[in-house]
Amino acid sequence: AAGVIQSPRHLIKEKRETATLKCYPIPRHDTVYWYQQGPGQDPQFLISFYEKMQSDKGSIPDRFSAQQFSDYHSELNMSSLELGDSALYFCASTPPGFDEQFFGPGTRLTVL
Amino acid sequence: AQKVTQAQTEISVVEKEDVTLDCVYETRDTTYYLFWYKQPPSGELVFLIRRNSFDEQNEISGRYSWNFQKSTSSFNFTITASQVVDSAVYFCALSARDTGRRALTFGSGTRLQVQP
DSSP: OOOOEEEOSEEEEOTTOOEEEEEEOOTTOOEEEEEEEOTTSOOEEEEEEETTEEEEEOSOOTTEEEEEOTTSOEEEEEOSOOGGGOEEEEEEEEOTTOOOOEEOOOEEEEEO | OOEEEOOOSEEEEETTOOEEEOOEEEOSOSSEEEEEEEEOTTOOOEEEEEEETTOOOOEEETTEEEEEEGGGTEEEEEESSOOGGGOEEEEEEEEEOTTOOOOOEEOOOEEEEEEO
């Protein structure tokens, strides 16, 4: 069965650089969520999209932005990267009418 | 606001022992969902179970069982006859429905180490 795809799987950036993370939800899933998991911490909700519109916003820094495209893939754009942005970034998707969130493998971002 | 508490930060057991992971939640919503996810050392989040607030039936799936008690706001997870492959961090999570927010609020996780 198809799963959520995230790319890249690993990313190394310098401070003040920008990064773009991509998420391809499971086909026919209509909602995408982004989470950030710092080292030794639980995942924290950043932002979500339903049918290409932003549906909810969590603790997403102003330096970050995201969008969902017509093919339902989503991108998380991160600018002016800081050391504290080093984390595992998860994307999850849900099918219409259901609440199970299926998570991708995550993108591990390291900011040096 | 929602809150999930997993008071056990780390548990170590010997293979074949039974182990229970505790989860206590807080929400003002009357409709909500509770989840358990497993995060093995490889890092991915694996969905284990979802339970809605109107269904207090306990569930068993192989060696896994879940006990949901609304009276104590708890959703505990028991692994019977633990195995080394069960070693992982386990997260309990809550999704509230009344406010329309579907995002998950996670507990801080319980690291389970199963020794051979």
